[in-house]
Amino acid sequence: xxxxxxAIALLILASAGIALTLRNIVRSVILLVVTWFGIAxxxxxxxxxxxxxxxxxxxxxxxxxxxxxxxxxxxxxKAGVAETPAPSGRIVSALLAGGAxxxxxxxxxxxxxxxxxxxxxxxxxxxxxxxxxxNTHAASLLAAGAILTVALLGGVVLAAGGGPEKEDGP
Amino acid sequence: MRLLATTDSSLLERxxxxxxxxxxxxxxxxxxxTANALIEIVAILAVFGTxxxxxxxxxxxxxxxxxxxxxxxxxxxxxxxxxxADGIKMLTKEDIVPRLADPILHFAAPVAxxxxxxxxxxxxxxxxxxxxxxxxxxxxxxxxxxxxxxxxVFMAGWSGRNKYSLLAAMRALAQLISYExxxxxxxxxxxxxxxxxxxxxxxxxxxxxxxxxxxxxxxxTPWGFAGFAIFMVASLAESNRSPFDLPEAESExxxxxxxxxxxxxxxxxxMAEYFGMCALGGMAVTLFLGGWQAPCAFLGFIPSxxxxxxxxxALLLGFIWIRATLPRLRxxxxxRFAWKFxxxxxxxxxxxxxxxxxxxxxxxxxxxxxxxxxxxxxxxxFVAMGRRLSAGLGPRTYRFAAQ
Numbered sequence: 001x002x003x004x005x006x007a008i009a010l011l012i013l014a015s016a017g018i019a020l021t022l023r024n025i026v027r028s029v030i031l032l033v034v035t036w037f038g039i040a041x042x043x044x045x046x047x048x049x050x051x052x053x054x055x056x057x058x059x060x061x062x063x064x065x066x067x068x069x070x071x072x073x074x075x076x077x078k079a080g081v082a083e084t085p086a087p088s089g090r091i092v093s094a095l096l097a098g099g100a101x102x103x104x105x106x107x108x109x110x111x112x113x114x115x116x117x118x119x120x121x122x123x124x125x126x127x128x129x130x131x132x133x134x135n136t137h138a139a140s141l142l143a144a145g146a147i148l149t150v151a152l153l154g155g156v157v158l159a160a161g162g163g164p165e166k167e168d169g170p
Numbered sequence: 171m172r173l174l175a176t177t178d179s180s181l182l183e184r185x186x187x188x189x190x191x192x193x194x195x196x197x198x199x200x201x202x203x204t205a206n207a208l209i210e211i212v213a214i215l216a217v218f219g220t221x222x223x224x225x226x227x228x229x230x231x232x233x234x235x236x237x238x239x240x241x242x243x244x245x246x247x248x249x250x251x252x253x254x255a256d257g258i259k260m261l262t263k264e265d266i267v268p269r270l271a272d273p274i275l276h277f278a279a280p281v282a283x284x285x286x287x288x289x290x291x292x293x294x295x296x297x298x299x300x301x302x303x304x305x306x307x308x309x310x311x312x313x314x315x316x317x318x319x320x321x322x323v324f325m326a327g328w329s330g331r332n333k334y335s336l337l338a339a340m341r342a343l344a345q346l347i348s349y350e351x352x353x354x355x356x357x358x359x360x361x362x363x364x365x366x367x368x369x370x371x372x373x374x375x376x377x378x379x380x381x382x383x384x385x386x387x388x389x390x391t392p393w394g395f396a397g398f399a400i401f402m403v404a405s406l407a408e409s410n411r412s413p414f415d416l417p418e419a420e421s422e423x424x425x426x427x428x429x430x431x432x433x434x435x436x437x438x439x440x441m442a443e444y445f446g447m448c449a450l451g452g453m454a455v456t457l458f459l460g461g462w463q464a465p466c467a468f469l470g471f472i473p474s475x476x477x478x479x480x481x482x483x484a485l486l487l488g489f490i491w492i493r494a495t496l497p498r499l500r501x502x503x504x505x506r507f508a509w510k511f512x513x514x515x516x517x518x519x520x521x522x523x524x525x526x527x528x529x530x531x532x533x534x535x536x537x538x539x540x541x542x543x544x545x546x547x548x549x550x551x552f553v554a555m556g557r558r559l560s561a562g563l564g565p566r567t568y569r570f571a572a573q
Contacts, residue, residue, distance in 0.1 A: 026328055033321055053310040061317025065347055068324055126307050126367045
């Protein structure tokens with residue numbers, strides 16, 4: 001079992017790592033989709049069928065298309081993507097933001113008690129998941145939706161480029 | 171495949187399962203589970219591979235008949251060997267990969283497309299005992315596998331390093347995304363009524379008869395009929411069939427995202443298209459047409475998989491008939507139809523099914539009122555939105571043709 005988990009982890013980490021290093025952004029996106037499929041495989045390995053299929057449906061089907069459209073439809077400069085070295089201010093802020101997220105995630109993982117559950121894993125039928133999502137965790141579901149909407153709006157603002165742009169020559 | 175209720179079904183009904191068990195019984199017990207799974211995979215591949223071959227022939231024959239010509243009739247008896255001749259031709263053709271193409275993605279696109287479309291066959295209940303994978307969230311699995319094929323279309327268009335195929339792929343994606351939404355929304359009522367995402371439970375929920383002779387299929391309710399219609403239109407578009415065959419449009423574009431493909435890779439795209447059509451038809455049968463259930467109680471002696479096959483073939487012939495009859499839409503008409511008509515109708519259908527669910531406890535005397543309200547909830551939005559959508563578009567004047 002652990003060999004399967006190691007293979008899945010290797011797939012996720014390797015595809016994500018290569019996606020970061022590639023110069024061609026479309027290839028990065030396709031490798032990112034491979035990462036998402038790896039995460040779905042991890043959910044399947046963990047016995048969470050519903051979450052795995054939802055992951056494939058939402059990330060593999062919908063989010064990947066949004067990312068591809070964003071990548072291909074946003075007007076690039078003549079220099080292409082990420083050709084010029086980024087200014088140091090951007091590097092610092094990127095490191096700060098990435099470090100904050102990594103710290104929050106690491107803290108959450110470190111503070112969660114990961115004691116092995118006694119007995120067999122609880123069986124969660126889809127109906128039970130639905131009731132939980134729409135009753136107990138309805139607020140967090142709505143919050144996640146709001147965050148995704150904000151992210152989408154941010155993507156649109158970034159794609160629009162902000163302010164009137166100079167028309168490119170013919 | 172599960173072996174359930176061995177006592178109450180006939181020998182013919184259990185024959186496929188018994189055959190499988192006899193085959194895997196030759197092996198030692200630890201290998202039987204794997205052997206059973208392999209036999210099921212081979213059976214699905216063989217049945218749908220053959221169906222694919224003869225569906226292409228049936229399509230060409232029927233299209234020929236509709237257009238008043240005989241269709242293929244030179245290979246074998248009545249052209250019966252034509253699919254095999256086509257296969258050999260495709261296999262012997264040269265496989266051309268453009269010099270600037272991305273070789274890995276160019277190769278992976280048709281493979282991924284066929285793989286994803288084959289995966290969706292796993293959760294369709296073909297008969298009372300014929301279900302390869304009984305999953306609690308099988309419907310979700312089906313649509314997840316279908317949604318993944320969009321990525322393969324993009325890979326095919328992008329990897330050829332041809333701007334026309336990239337543009338065509340983006341257009342195909344716009345179509346696939348537009349019709350994904352009504353497709354997903356149209357099956358939600360079925361899930362709401364049967365209270366399960368498992369295809370076998372959905373089929374079981376459609377068992378029995380109203381008044382002793384009207385089957386309890388979902389299509390025979392107002393919300394089910396609307397959902398079935400939306401599902402069929404959306405699955406025509408999802409499987410790139412005419413009148414939504416814009417991604418390929420062989421008579422206008424070169425071949426869309428398939429421009430840079432040749433030989434057997436090109437054939438794989440066709441195979442995936444037909445497999446997707448069969449899978450969506452099978453899911454429509456499962457969700458709306460009662461799955462493997464017989465239409466009348468006294469016809470129950472015919473094995474359930476025969477009923478499934480008959481319903482699936484009827485839907486596939488309907489697809490071919492539509493292709494022979496309707497002209498192709500334009501891309502703006504196509505997306506407008508999805509977003510301004512199908513999606514709102516599918517959303518209204520959720521209200522209809524909510525009403526149907528809540529009014530289930532009404533006494534029998536209110537049944538006509540219940541039906542009238544539900545039918546009104548389906549018909550009035552359909553007419554109102556249809557009129558708004560087609561306002562100002564007709565009647566068409568023919569300035570140069572004879573009236």
